[in-house]
Amino acid sequence: MKEQRLAGLYQDQKLIDIRSLVEQKKYGQALAELREEENRKRFPDDSFEQGEFYYISALVYYHTARYKDALDRGLKAYRIFKPTSANKTLGDIQYILGAINQALGDFDEAENQLRDGVASYRRVDDDQGIADCFNKLANLAFVKSDFPQASNYLRRALLHVEKTPDQRMKAGILGNLGRIYALIGEWEKATENLKLNLAANEKFGDEINLARSWLALGYVQILQRETGSAKNSLQNAYDLIISNNLPRELAIYHEYFGELCLVEGNYKLAEEQYQKALEIGEKIAPDGDVINQVCRLMAELKLATGHYSSAAKYAGRSLEVSQQLGDRLEEGTAYRILACVYDHDLESTRAKKQLSQALKVFQKTKNDYELAKTYLAAGKLKCLDRLTALKFLSKAEDIFSELGTKPYLAATYMTLAELLFAENEISQGILFLGEAEKLVVSLDESQLKTNLEQLKRRAELQQVQNGATGNSDYSLSNLLTLNPKMRQILELAAKFKDADIAVFLEGETGTGKDLLAKAIHYSSKRRDKKFIAVNCSAIPEALLENQLFGYAKGAYTGAEKDKPGLIEVADGGTFYLDEIADAPLSIQVKLLRVLETKELVRLGDNEPRKVDVRFIASTNRDLNQALEEGKIRQDLYYRLCGVRLSLPPLRERKEDIPLLLDHFLKESGPLAENLTEVELAELYSKLQSYDWPGNVRELENEIKRSVVLAGIKERNLLELLSEKLDGFKNGSTSASLNEKVTEFEKNLILQALRATNWVKTRAAKILNIPESTLRHKIETYHLNPESV
Structure with a gap:
C-alpha cells in the first residue's frame, strides 16, 4: 500500500517542478514555490507527498543556509519515511540530515545519519547514494583533522562512484583529496587535484562547485605565497558566489581574502x-x-x-x-x-x-x-x-x-x-x-x-660593537695553505703589501678574495687606517655614486648637508672595490679619475679633494672576457692591475681542506672538539672527495652550520656531514651517465631511509614513489642500515 502511494508521489507535477528547480540550483525560486505550497496545505498529514514536500524543503533551506529550518523539515520527512521500505528516499533524507547537522556543528549526529544513509542505500544497491555518504563522511573526518580516515572514506567513495556514469562526483572527490593535501602541506598534489576538479566543474557548467573549487585553489596559492594567482582565483570564486547567492561560500571567501591580506601585511583590510x-x-x-x-x-x-x-x-x-x-x-x-x-x-x-x-x-x-x-x-x-x-x-x-x-x-x-x-x-x-x-x-x-x-x-x-672588524684575525701570515700556487700568491702579496700600486684579485665566488684583500691591508703600513669595502653589484647606480664620492649640500632634494663619500672616509687606508665588473661605466670613469689624479669631486660640488687611498679590486668573472665585452674599461683595468693575483678554486687545492677544516672547527667552539683522530681522517677523505663549487666559503658554511645542528640534534658531526656529502659526491669523471644516475638514486634513497629511521612507508612518501618500488630498489642496491 505504502509503496503504491509512494509511486504515485512522483506524479505530483508541482513537486516534480520544484525538484527540477533544486536540481538546477535555482534555490531562491524553489523556496518561493515551496512557501506557496506550504500556504496551500494540500498534502494530507503523514502522506508520502507531505514527506516528499518536507524533504525538498530541507534541501532548499540547507542550500540557502537556513539550517534550523532545514533540520525541522528534514526530521519531519524522516519521521514519515522511517517505517517504510522506501530505502532510496530514506537514504536521501538521511544524507541531507547528515549535511545539516554538520553545518550546525553536531558532528556525532551527522556521522550517525550518514552511516545510516549508507545502510539504506546498500539495501537498494544505490552506488551513487553510497558514494555521496562516504564523501560526506570524509568531509566530517576532514573537519576533525582525521586525515587518514578522510582519505579512507574518499577511496571507498571512489570505488562506488566508478560503478556509475557520474563523472561530476568523481571530480568532486578529486577536489576533496586536493583539500586534504593542502592542509597537510603537499601543495603540488593539492594543486594537481584541484585543477582537475576545476576543469571538470567548468566542463559541466556547475557554477556552485566551480566557486568552491576556485576558493580551494586560491587557498592553496595563499599557502604557497603565490599572491597574484590567489587574487585571481578568489575573484573568480567571488563572482560565482554573488551570482549564485551562496552565503556560506561568501563567508569562506572573506576568510581566505583576509588571509591573503595578512600575508601581504595589510592588517587593517585583513581584519575587515x-x-x-x-x-x-x-x-x-x-x-x-x-x-x-x-x-x-x-x-x-x-x-x-x-x-x-x-x-x-x-x-x-x-x-x-x-x-x-x-x-x-x-x-x-x-x-x-x-x-x-x-x-x-x-x-x-x-x-x-x-x-x-x-x-x-x-x-x-x-x-x-x-x-x-x-x-x-x-x-x-x-x-x-x-x-x-x-x-x-x-x-x-x-x-x-x-x-x-x-x-x-x-x-x-x-x-x-x-x-x-x-x-x-x-x-x-x-x-x-x-x-x-x-x-x-x-x-x-x-x-x-x-x-x-x-x-x-x-x-x-x-x-x-664586538670589534669584529678589527685586524687581529687578518694578516697574510694567518692565511692557511699547502698549495704551491696559493703560496706563490701570498708571497707576491707580501712583497707588494706596502706599495701604493693597486691590486686586482680574480677568482670564483668563495675563493677568498675578500679575505686576501683584508690581509693585504692589515699586513701593510696602512693597517691603522680604514679598510672600506663596497660591493659594486649590490648597490644601484645613483646610490653607488653617492656612496663612493659623497655630495655637497643642495646637490639634490634631501641633501641637507655636505656628506663625504666612502673613498674620502678611507683616506690613508685601503678601498676595496668588490665585483668591479658590475660597476656602471659612468662610475668607472670617475674611479679612473681618482686613480689618475688622487682627487675626487663630490656630487654637486666643483672643488677637487685630495685623497690618499690604496685600491684593491676584484671580480668573479673571467677577466679577459669581461674586458672583451666592455664590462670593465681597459684604461681603468690598467690602472687597477698594478699586481694581478688569480686565486685557484678549492677543487684545485684540495690538500688545503684538512687545514681549513681544523681551522673552522676551532672557530666553531667546544662542540666541534669531540671528533677522534679516526673520525677526522674519515672526514678529511669525505670532504676531499667533493669538488666544492662554492669553494672555501661553501666549505666554511657547511662545517659551521653542521656543528650548530649537531649540537641541537645531539648527533655526531661526522655522521651529519657525511649524510650531506653523500648526496653530492661526484664519483669518477669517467663514469658513464648511467653509473652517475644510479649512484645518485642510491644516495637519494639512503638519505630518505636514514631521515625516517628506515620506516619504508615514510621514505617512499618522501621519494614520491610506491613502497613496492622502494623495496625493489633496496633489494637491487643491497641497501641496509649499515650501508655507506
Missing part, C-alpha cells in the same frame, strides 16, 4: 574581511565551522599586531567551538596561539601547557605542516631554555625542508639566527641568515624580506 566572515557565520551557524576558523584567524592577526588580550579572546572562542565540533586542527592551532599569548604575559606554566597540548594534537593527527609551524612558534617562546628552543627549530627545519615550504623554512632560519645573535654567536647566526636569504630572494614576501634586512643590520651592528 574577517569581521565580514564572522557576521555571516553568526547568522548561518553560530557554533559552526566558519566561526571557529575565522576566530582563529582573527586571533593570529591580533597576535601579529601585538593585541594579546584580543588574541586570547578570539583563540578561546575558536577553541570552545572547535572542541564542540571535534575539529582537532583548529583546536591545536588555538592551543598554539594561547601558548604565545601566555608566553608574552610571562605565564610560563600556562604557556608550556598550551604548547604541549598543541604538539599532542598535531602529532596524533599526523599533520606535519601544522606540527612544524608549532615547532617554529615554540622556538620563539621566552619560557623555554635556549637548547630546547634550538631543538624545536631544528625539528621545524627538518619538516619544512621535506615539505618544501620555503616561506616557513626561511622564517625558521631567521629565528635560528636571532637565537644565536642573542647569545652573541654572530658568525653562526650569519650562516643561517645566508640560508634564509637564498629562499627569500625567490619569494614575493615583503614582510619576510623586511625581517631579513633587520636581522642583517642587527648582525652588522653586533659585529661593530
